[in-house]
Structures are given as C-alpha cells and as structure tokens.
Amino acid sequence: MKIATWNVNSVRTRLVQVTHWLQENQVDVLCLQETKVVDESFPRSSFTDLGYETYIYGQKSYNGVALISRSPLSEVSMSFGAILPESIVGDLDEQKRVITGVLDGVRVVNLYVPNGSAIDSDKYIYKLHWLKVLREYLQALLQQSSSLLVCGDFNIALEDIDIHDPKNRSKQVMATDAEREALRNVLSLGLSDAFRKFTQEGGNFSWWDYRTGAFRRNAGWRIDHHYVTPDLYEQAVSCTIDTTPRHLTQPSDHTPVVVEL
Numbered sequence: 001m002k003i004a005t006w007n008v009n010s011v012r013t014r015l016v017q018v019t020h021w022l023q024e025n026q027v028d029v030l031c032l033q034e035t036k037v038v039d040e041s042f043p044r045s046s047f048t049d050l051g052y053e054t055y056i057y058g059q060k061s062y063n064g065v066a067l068i069s070r071s072p073l074s075e076v077s078m079s080f081g082a083i084l085p086e087s088i089v090g091d092l093d094e095q096k097r098v099i100t101g102v103l104d105g106v107r108v109v110n111l112y113v114p115n116g117s118a119i120d121s122d123k124y125i126y127k128l129h130w131l132k133v134l135r136e137y138l139q140a141l142l143q144q145s146s147s148l149l150v151c152g153d154f155n156i157a158l159e160d161i162d163i164h165d166p167k168n169r170s171k172q173v174m175a176t177d178a179e180r181e182a183l184r185n186v187l188s189l190g191l192s193d194a195f196r197k198f199t200q201e202g203g204n205f206s207w208w209d210y211r212t213g214a215f216r217r218n219a220g221w222r223i224d225h226h227y228v229t230p231d232l233y234e235q236a237v238s239c240t241i242d243t244t245p246r247h248l249t250q251p252s253d254h255t256p257v258v259v260e261l
Contacts, residue, residue, distance in 0.1 A: 001261045002027040005151040007254035011035040014252055019046050028070050031110035033153045035064030057099045065099045065110050073101030083140045107145040111152035116173040131182040151226045156183050161202040162222035191227040194239040194259045206241050207254045226259040235261045
C-alpha cells in the first residue's frame, strides 16, 4: 500500500500537475491539503476519470483537505466534531482541516495543521490549541483502530535537522519550542516518523518558500510528515520525498511525500 501526502496550494490551480503525478505515481491514497475549494466545485471528474474515489472537505479560498483513493474507503468522516463532543471542539471545525477514512484496515488521517502566522498572534495560540484537540481526536481514533497513519502538512519542523538553517529557529513559527512540544505530545500516543526510519541525514525538505530562490538553493523545511503506529512502522518499506513536481512551472510550494507499507 502506498500513501502520499501533498499540500497542493489550490487543487484547481495545480490540477494538471496533480493528475499527471497520479498517473505517473499510482498510489493507493493521495492525501491533499490546501485544496482551497468548496465541495461542490471540487474537480471530482478529473480524478474519477482516472479510476479514483474522492472524499472532500473544503472551503472557499482557504484550507480544505481531500482523500483521493484507488479503492472505496470505509468509515469516512470529516472534522474533529465527527469524533469529539462540541464542548471540546468549539469553533475549530469552522476551518476545514481534518478528514479520515479506512483502507484495508489502516485508518488514514489527513491533516492540515494551522500555520500559526507569528508568535505574538492569535493564530499562534489557535495553533497550539488545535494541536491539543488533535491529540484528543487521535486518542479517540486509536480506541477504534490500532493501525493509524497520520499524515499531512503539519507546519512544524520537529528537529533542527528538518530546517536548512536552524539559527534563531526558536523565534520562528513552525519551529518554536511550544509547537515542537505540542507535536511531541501528540506523538506520545505511540506514533513514529516513517521518514526517519529510512533517512537520518539532513538536507531533506518538503517545503520551500517561493521567495529568494529557496528551492534552487535547497533552503527548505521538512514539515510534511507521515506518523504511524508501531505495527505500521514495522510494515513500512520506504518513505520518500518526491521533489519532481517542485521543478515544474508554477508549482505548489510543497512537494509529495510517499510512504509504502
């Protein structure tokens, strides 16, 4: 089973790139983030024509997640509120960032974690709270299924090795101590980084700023991840970052990360 995660930064803008990549890389599930389109305007036919099922949870111009699956998924749900009570979720589901489904006994959770904007902003506080609720959400899912793969754009570089230049990283959103601690608290549920099972060296990134020729200089961050339960960690045979789409004209600023079980 191959599962890919990719923040496409508008599925309609990158539609040709995404469908071409799918034809070249016939993964079982493609998890998309930042689709930036309401459900009724999602380009379903472009994927169904390729033989894929589509499960979408979007909103206009912002956020949005989708599961593109070669086979039908079971137990599909969108939002924290599908699992957790409203008293815990509050208004977090106003932003469309969470979708999950089960394929062959593996529950795939596709996330678009908030960016946080700036340390002194309300969006940063929102991000930390969102991650706290995420832990409760995943804990509830683990009570239903022991095989869990959590992937997506986490907007967090967990280690210094995940940043091209970690100098002053403690003052940069996506690398502050509080964000890292919040993510480690999520991972303490028993989740491990599939990529680091196979690659320990630095210089491997999944996001590059559009500005300052960051991709050309490989001045990137690794913020797109696959985190898996112990059984899936043992089953993982590879986890790779495919930089090919980032070389294209007008690409997403992220590139796909693929895990094979």
